[in-house]
Amino acid sequence: MADLSAFPITQRWPAQNPDVIQLYSLATPNGVKVSIALEELGLPYEAHLIDIGTDVQKAPEFLSLNPNGRIPAIIDPDGPNGQPIGLFESGAILVYLAEKTGKLLPQDPAKRYDALCWLFFQMGGVGPMFGQFGHFYKYAAAKVANNSYPVDRYREESKRLLGVLEERLKTQEWLAGDDYSIADIATFPWVNGARIHYGAADVLTFDAFPHVMAWVDKALARPAVEKGMTVCKIG
Numbered sequence: 001m002a003d004l005s006a007f008p009i010t011q012r013w014p015a016q017n018p019d020v021i022q023l024y025s026l027a028t029p030n031g032v033k034v035s036i037a038l039e040e041l042g043l044p045y046e047a048h049l050i051d052i053g054t055d056v057q058k059a060p061e062f063l064s065l066n067p068n069g070r071i072p073a074i075i076d077p078d079g080p081n082g083q084p085i086g087l088f089e090s091g092a093i094l095v096y097l098a099e100k101t102g103k104l105l106p107q108d109p110a111k112r113y114d115a116l117c118w119l120f121f122q123m124g125g126v127g128p129m130f131g132q133f134g135h136f137y138k139y140a141a142a143k144v145a146n147n148s149y150p151v152d153r154y155r156e157e158s159k160r161l162l163g164v165l166e167e168r169l170k171t172q173e174w175l176a177g178d179d180y181s182i183a184d185i186a187t188f189p190w191v192n193g194a195r196i197h198y199g200a201a202d203v204l205t206f207d208a209f210p211h212v213m214a215w216v217d218k219a220l221a222r223p224a225v226e227k228g229m230t231v232c233k234i235g
């Protein structure tokens with residue numbers, strides 16, 4: 001049985017089965033990326049629900065795994081050289097899982113880098129911009145009731161990013177080309193999240209991006225996605 005005692009997070013969220021990947025997450029657009037990837041890859045894992053609404057992600061035990069105090073994070077008891085490894089940042093976790101299994105990332109070097117371009121486009125663009133848009137449009141709406149600038153800025157930037165995705169998906173079935181990859185897994189939950197969490201399909205003019213919406217629906221229809229979206233869900 002794997003020894004995870006070097007990871008203080010396991011004191012607060014004990015591993016029932018320390019031999020499988022430990023997932024610390026919540027079913028947010030960043031959180032579901034990892035549960036979807038684990039389901040797609042068929043890797044055994046144990047999920048620990050981290051309710052970020054209670055700020056437990058800022059507790060010392062959680063910070064010991066992710067000093068940035070955010071979900072998702074994982075421990076793989078069977079990491080490089082068979083040693084346990086802890087990881088945070090959803091993009092890094094997706095690359096790790098893809099490389100561990102040799103799946104969800106093209107083997108061909110040029111195609112692999114293309115997939116990484118789209119993965120980082122999500123990490124540096126879609127995630128932060130959509131996240132700020134959702135913050136001002138929904139969660140902090142009362143605080144900016146007299147100032148439309150934050151909503152205007154992040155709404156327009158989110159629409160611009162949707163336009164970039166639309167152009168790509170006019171000619172490619174998936175973001176990295178022919179094959180579904182971690183670039184898709186990183187990105188479609190954010191577009192879907194704007195719809196279900198922010199109720200912003202109209203304000204982000206989703207109808208103007210038909211290829212993006214068809215791609216989201218195609219991803220959502222995958223059984224592993226359906227399952228992955230329910231892991232670490234509250235209620």
Ligand SMILES: N[C@@H](CCC(=O)N[C@@H](CS)C(=O)NCC(=O)O)C(=O)O
Pocket residue numbers: 028029030031052057069070071072088089090091
């Ligand atoms: N770049 C990080 C972002 C993670 C992130 O922002 N997670 C949010 C939930 S979607 C979170 O944990 N928020 C809690 C907080 O900010 O305290 C990643 O992709 O893993």
